[in-house]
Amino acid sequence: MMAGIILACSVVLLLQFFVSYCRSLITASSRQVLSPEVQDVTGIQRTASGDDYKRVMQLLQLCPERPEDRNSIQAVSAYFKMLNCLRSTVARIVPSMQAWTDVERGHCAYFAAVALERRISFSRDMLAQQMDA
Amino acid sequence: MLGPYQYTVWLICTLLEVAVLVCAFKKNALRRYLVLNIYMAASVVVSIGRFNILRHSGYDSREYLYFYYYSDFLLTILLFFALTSLYSHIFAELEVGRYVRTGALVLLSGTALFSYGVVHQSATRLVTHFVVEISQNLYFVGLVLTYVLWAAVLKLRETRTRLIQLILSTGLYFSMFAANYALQNLYQSRAPIFEYLPQLIGCFLPLSWAYAFWRLPEDARTVPSRLAMVPR
Numbered sequence: 001m002m003a004g005i006i007l008a009c010s011v012v013l014l015l016q017f018f019v020s021y022c023r024s025l026i027t028a029s030s031r032q033v034l035s036p037e038v039q040d041v042t043g044i045q046r047t048a049s050g051d052d053y054k055r056v057m058q059l060l061q062l063c064p065e066r067p068e069d070r071n072s073i074q075a076v077s078a079y080f081k082m083l084n085c086l087r088s089t090v091a092r093i094v095p096s097m098q099a100w101t102d103v104e105r106g107h108c109a110y111f112a113a114v115a116l117e118r119r120i121s122f123s124r125d126m127l128a129q130q131m132d133a
Numbered sequence: 134m135l136g137p138y139q140y141t142v143w144l145i146c147t148l149l150e151v152a153v154l155v156c157a158f159k160k161n162a163l164r165r166y167l168v169l170n171i172y173m174a175a176s177v178v179v180s181i182g183r184f185n186i187l188r189h190s191g192y193d194s195r196e197y198l199y200f201y202y203y204s205d206f207l208l209t210i211l212l213f214f215a216l217t218s219l220y221s222h223i224f225a226e227l228e229v230g231r232y233v234r235t236g237a238l239v240l241l242s243g244t245a246l247f248s249y250g251v252v253h254q255s256a257t258r259l260v261t262h263f264v265v266e267i268s269q270n271l272y273f274v275g276l277v278l279t280y281v282l283w284a285a286v287l288k289l290r291e292t293r294t295r296l297i298q299l300i301l302s303t304g305l306y307f308s309m310f311a312a313n314y315a316l317q318n319l320y321q322s323r324a325p326i327f328e329y330l331p332q333l334i335g336c337f338l339p340l341s342w343a344y345a346f347w348r349l350p351e352d353a354r355t356v357p358s359r360l361a362m363v364p365r
Contacts, residue, residue, distance in 0.1 A: 006273055007315035013280050014308035020283070021301040021341075023360040028294065028353070068348065071340055 022079035025072045026107045029114035038117045048113060050105025053080055056112040063119035064126065073115055080108040135192055142332045147180040149339035156346035162295075165351070168218035169299070172211045173339065179204040199261070206264040209271045212303075213241060216275055216282070219300055222293075223285055240278070244270050269314045276307035287357050294353040295345050297360070302341035309334045 039045055042056050060073070083101045091097040135143075153173045157163045163170055183200060190196040217237040221230050248267040252259065282300055291297065313334065317327050 003315045003318040007312055007319060010273070010276060010308045010312035010315055013276055014305065014312060016280070017283070017301055017304035017308055020360045021298070021305055024294065024298050024301060024355060027355050027359060028349070068344075071344055 018079070018082075022075055023107075025076060026111045029111045030107060032114050032117075034113055034117060038113060038120065042113045042116065044110065044113050048106045048109035050080075050083075050102055050109055053105060053109040053112055056109055056116060060112055060116045060119060063116065064123050066119055066122045069115055069118060073112075076108055076111050080105060083108070135187070138329070139332060142329075142336065143180070143184075146332065146336045146339065147177060149336055149343060150176045150180065152343040153339045153346065156343045160346050160351075162346050162351065166218070166299070166346075168211075168215045169342065172208070172215045173342070175211055176208060176339070179208060202261060202264050202268070206268050209268045209275075210241070213237070213271055213275055216278055216303060219296070219303065220278075220282055220285075222296055223282060223289065223291055223300075240274060241271075244274050269318075272307055272310045272314060276304065276311045279304035279307055287361055291357055292354040293351070294355040295349040295351060297355055297357060298345040298349060299342060301360075302338060302345065305341070306334065306338040309337065 034042070034044060041059060042048075042052065044052055044056070048056075057077070083105050086097065087101040087105070091101050150173050154163070154170055154177070157166060157170050157173075182204065183197070186194075186197050186200050214237065217233060220233045220237075224230070224233060245267055248263055248270050252262040252266050279300065283304060285291075286297060286300060310331065313327065313330055
């Protein structure tokens with residue numbers, strides 16, 4: 001009984017912390033303006049749609065990985081999957097949830113585009129270092 | 134006997150703990166978040182100690198068992214004080230540090246008494262049972278305290294991004310451990326998943342703290358209400 005209550009509380013608070021933590025990761029990137037070339041590649045200007053996410057992630061996987069952002073990309077990917085799950089279940093009954101998940105999915109896509117930008121400049125730096133060597 | 138998976142995760146976790154200290158030192162956050170860094174340094178020392186005992190006495194030895202649980206107990210208490218130090222950061226301007234410390238000690242004593250109440254009927258290895266019980270209970274108390282702290286962050290409109298991320302990752306860590314212990318108690322299980330999972334969860338805290346120290350400057354700011362599950 002007691003373990004059940006603790007489990008329920010822990011799972012609810014885990015979800016709360018998880019959503020807030022992912023949002024704190026996303027917020028940091030939302031202020032960054034994308035370069036014109038990344039805007040061209042991704043088709044994202046100022047705001048992104050959740051439907052862009054999959055495409056941007058595919059582009060992201062084409063670039064060499066940066067160890068620094070692996071953790072945050074994994075966390076945001078898990079968050080995006082959770083939003084998709086909510087969108088196809090609870091959001092069908094609660095319309096306000098539908099709007100909320102759409103906005104959040106768009107933020108995830110923008111986060112992925114910023115990560116793509118960082119990876120591109122990281123690849124350029126690596127290439128420049130190799131050329132110098 | 135530990136397998137290659139356990140050794141690899143153990144090594145990664147220890148390296149991440151060292152990384153937290155290095156990142157904090159490089160970014161001049163060693164003194165500002167002193168208790169957090171003391172906790173990480175203690176984790177590194179405990180990790181090395183455990184490995185030494187494992188090598189000399191073996192995984193199934195009584196020495197390793199005792200060292201594991203007693204060191205885990207000490208680390209949990211240290212993490213509890215690390216959480217208290219995050220309270221001090223949030224309430225620094227209100228000058229209530231003394232009350233925070235007193236409250237933490239009262240809560241720690243209360244948890245110890247409660248844990249003793251649960252295990253006092255054990256005829257054998259009372260202290261060991263007590264140490265295991267109090268560690269598990271402290272994770273849940275830590276989780277509740279972190280949630281209260283998060284509520285305070287939202288209420289006081291705390292904007293320091295690094296501090297916010299440290300609090301949120303600590304909350305995630307406590308909630309994952311509390312859920313894991315609750316599941317274990319609920320099913321009374323010794324399934325391998327309950328041995329693998331805590332090791333993985335253990336990597337999360339140093340990973341997220343290292344990220345917070347390395348990537349987020351001390352002057353970075355966030356509007357906390359935007360991070361809440363229900364936008365305010």
